[in-house]
Amino acid sequence: MGSLLRPNYVTEHFAWIIQKYGLRKIRFHDLRHTAASLLLANGVPMKQIQIWLGHSTFSTTADIYAHLDVSAQRETGLVAASLYDRRAEE
Numbered sequence: 001m002g003s004l005l006r007p008n009y010v011t012e013h014f015a016w017i018i019q020k021y022g023l024r025k026i027r028f029h030d031l032r033h034t035a036a037s038l039l040l041a042n043g044v045p046m047k048q049i050q051i052w053l054g055h056s057t058f059s060t061t062a063d064i065y066a067h068l069d070v071s072a073q074r075e076t077g078l079v080a081a082s083l084y085d086r087r088a089e090e
Contacts, residue, residue, distance in 0.1 A: 036061075037068050 014028040036049050050061035 033064075036065060040065055040068055 011028045017023075018025055032053070036053055039049050039052070040046065046061055046065065047058060049065065050058050053061060055061045
């Protein structure tokens with residue numbers, strides 16, 4: 001239309017769509033969190049997610065999403081289990 005949008009237009013319009021269609025109330029920002037969580041769950045490295053989200057530091061991304069990195073938790077568990085198995089053999 002050639003005119004500038006107000007800074008909060010998308011957020012307000014998103015809330016209107018949620019209400020209009022009777023969807024569960026979420027914030028527009030929740031979509032960003034969901035996208036990042038899905039990327040992590042599908043093997044995208046945390047560093048790449050940090051860059052994609054535009055976080056200035058890796059620690060910001062890690063603080064928010066590290067608990068969702070199931071593959072890293074699984075790998076850690078496997079390493080710990082193998083250490084235990086080796087001790088049992090000795």
